[in-house]
Amino acid sequence: MPTAIDVFAKVRGHERAEQLRAAREADLLPYFRRLEGPAGPIVEMEGAERIMLGSNNYLGLTADPRVQAAARDALDKYGTGLTGSRLLNGTLDLHLELEAELAEWMGTEEAIVFSTGHQANVGTLGTILGPGDTVIVDSADHASILDGCLISKAKLRPFKHGRLDRLEKMLGRAVEDGGGVLVVVDGVFSMEGDIAPLPRIVELCKAYGARLMVDEAHGAGVLGARGAGVSELFGVEADVDLRMGTFSKSLASCGGFIAGSHEVIDFLRVSSRAFLFTASGVPAAVGAALAALRIIRSDEGPELLSRVLDNGEYLSRGLESLGFRVVRGEPAITPIVPVLVEDDWKAVLLWRALYDAGVYVNVAIHPAVPPGGALLRTSVMATHDKAVLDRALDAFENVKQKFESEHGALPAPGA
Numbered sequence: 477m478p479t480a481i482d483v484f485a486k487v488r489g490h491e492r493a494e495q496l497r498a499a500r501e502a503d504l505l506p507y508f509r510r511l512e513g514p515a516g517p518i519v520e521m522e523g524a525e526r527i528m529l530g531s532n533n534y535l536g537l538t539a540d541p542r543v544q545a546a547a548r549d550a551l552d553k554y555g556t557g558l559t560g561s562r563l564l565n566g567t568l569d570l571h572l573e574l575e576a577e578l579a580e581w582m583g584t585e586e587a588i589v590f591s592t593g594h595q596a597n598v599g600t601l602g603t604i605l606g607p608g609d610t611v612i613v614d615s616a617d618h619a620s621i622l623d624g625c626l627i628s629k630a631k632l633r634p635f636k637h638g639r640l641d642r643l644e645k646m647l648g649r650a651v652e653d654g655g656g657v658l659v660v661v662d663g664v665f666s667m668e669g670d671i672a673p674l675p676r677i678v679e680l681c682k683a684y685g686a687r688l689m690v691d692e693a694h695g696a697g698v699l700g701a702r703g704a705g706v707s708e709l710f711g712v713e714a715d716v717d718l719r720m721g722t723f724s725k726s727l728a729s730c731g732g733f734i735a736g737s738h739e740v741i742d743f744l745r746v747s748s749r750a751f752l753f754t755a756s757g758v759p760a761a762v763g764a765a766l767a768a769l770r771i772i773r774s775d776e777g778p779e780l781l782s783r784v785l786d787n788g789e790y791l792s793r794g795l796e797s798l799g800f801r802v803v804r805g806e807p808a809i810t811p812i813v814p815v816l817v818e819d820d821w822k823a824v825l826l827w828r829a830l831y832d833a834g835v836y837v838n839v840a841i842h843p844a845v846p847p848g849g850a851l852l853r854t855s856v857m858a859t860h861d862k863a864v865l866d867r868a869l870d871a872f873e874n875v876k877q878k879f880e881s882e883h884g885a886l887p888a889p890g891a
């Protein structure tokens with residue numbers, strides 16, 4: 477009888493797995509590095525102290541005693557997990573309070589909390605879109621957006637990052653095709669740190685009758701006077717139909733949300749598979765996110781926001797003055813300060829040199845960025861003080877000289 481080929485055959489000799497193994501053997505793997513202490517501005521990592529320039533803990537609230545106490549209180553009161561879906565035995569007063577306060581913060585009728593941000597995107601796009609619809613995305617949108625679109629079986633139309641002329645063409649074609657049309661963009665792009673030009677995108681969506689969803693993962697807690705994200709920064713909150721956010725950045729926890737109209741959120745509550753068929757966010761995570769949100773919305777919020785953005789500006793200018801090419805977010809600075817390297821291998825070598833010099837950064841190589849777009853994604857926190865950033869800049873300066881003499885020039889500013 478004929479038998480199936482081994483479904484595991486593809487994992488043997490897989491190019492990516494081989495690259496991973498070779499890099500690990502050479503101790504050049506920038507991924508899966510072990511943290512050995514709290515995720516602060518300076519961390520213990522693999523036996524050494526390193527300046528953390530690779531965290532999304534933008535406001536530093538994972539170390540805030542009030543956020544930690546809220547997590548502990550939730551743990552004490554409700555235990556370690558809820559062992560069930562939000563639909564059944566997995567809803568706490570904490571989930572409901574968090575949803576109500578998120579909706580207030582976002583200025584929407586309602587919000588729904590998912591167990592992760594990834595699930596929020598997948599569980600929303602996979603539910604709200606269907607075959608016959610068209611979803612238009614920026615090519616630099618987060619992977620979870622793509623996953624949700626693919627699950628939905630809607631027609632997926634990516635436009636080249638930032639090219640609104642192409643977005644407009646796609647909108648025209650989508651309308652001709654019939655079916656519903658949704659445009660989905662990241663508010664702040666996670667690798668490049670730049671900001672979606674929402675006012676023009678809103679205009680285009682209105683002109684063509686399309687709905688708009690904005691992923692505020694990296695904008696919420698950072699941009700806008702109330703920290704409500706890029707939609708607030710541009711004053712287009714009322715024109716964005718759905719706003720997604722995550723707790724795994726400024727909100728110092730784990731989980732995600734979608735904010736929007738009663739109608740849509742109620743529909744998701746009873747139809748979203750990524751909401752219904754998974755365990756709800758654990759009490760400690762929900763308690764921590766709620767406490768962090770309350771801090772951001774308190775009188776302390778604006779000070780925290782201005783500190784993280786000021787640090788972003790400081791690091792960005794510092795790196796530029798050392799001769800690095802920084803991809804600067806326009807029109808506003810964000811906490812994400814990407815240093816362009818272009819070549820994947822050079823990015824890994826530069827990462828290693830910085831790591832040895834006591835600075836941890838994230839490496840983004842293809843497919844996380846387009847081919848030839850390798851970068852070191854550095855990011856700052858409100859809790860970095862200038863002396864620590866100066867130490868990091870010193871390390872960059874020292875490493876650059878030696879690196880360029882051995883491996884050739886790095887991209888220069890404005891080149």
Ligand code: PMP
Nearest residue numbers: 592593594618666693722724731
């Ligand atoms: N959207 C964006 C833009 C992100 O950067 C991320 C996480 N890096 C997510 C969604 C997913 O969020 P989470 O980590 O909560 O799953």
